[in-house]
Amino acid sequence: MAEAATSNDNQYLTFTLERELFALDIASVREVLELVNITRVPRTPDSIRGVINLRGRAVPVVDLKQKFGMGATRRTVNTCIIIVEVSLDGESTVLGALADSVQEVYEMETAQIEPPPRMGTPIRADFIRGMGKTGDQFIIILDINKVFTAMELAGLAQTLGEAGQDAGEA
Helix, strand or coil: CCCCCCCCCCEEEEEEECCEEEEEEHHHEEEEEECCCCECCCCCCCCEEEEEEECCEEEEEEEHHHHCCCCCCCCCCCCEEEEEEEEECCEEEEEEEEECEEEEEEECCHHHCECCCCCCCCCCHHHEEEEEEECCEEEEEECHHHHCCHHHHHHHHHHHHHHHHHHHHC
16 A cells, blocks of 8 residues: 655646646646636737636636647547646746646656756747656656746736726726
C-alpha cells in the first residue's frame, strides 16, 4: 500500500491539450469545473474565450490550446475549466484555463523532472517548468505564472472593466 503524501510540493494536476499531456503544480489549482457557458467579451484576444460566473464573480477563461498555437478547444463531454491562481508582480489573479480533459493528480519527485527542452515543443520554453515522464509519455509541466504576461493580464482587466462599464451604461 502506498503511503499518503504528507505535502503537495511534488503533486501536479495532469490534463490534455490535443494528444499532449500537460501538468500544473497542484498548489496553483483551485478547482476543476465542467464546461459551463462562457460569455464572450468584445475586443479580447482569441485565446481569451470570455468570462464565467464563479460564485458571483466574473472569471476570465483562457483557451490554452489557442494561447499555445494549437487551434481552438472544441466542446466535448471531457472538456473542462481548470480554475488557477496566477501571481504576477505580487498580485494574485484567478483565471480559468480550458483543457480537453483532466487526467489525475500525479506525484513526481524532483529527480524525475528534467529541465525544459530548448526546442521541439509547440510553446515557448519559458512557459515550461520542466518535463516529467509517465510510462513512455512525457508530461509538460507548465509554470502558470509565466504562461501569461503582466501586460496580457492588465489588458484583460482593462477590457473586463470597460465591458462592465458598458453594461452599466446600457
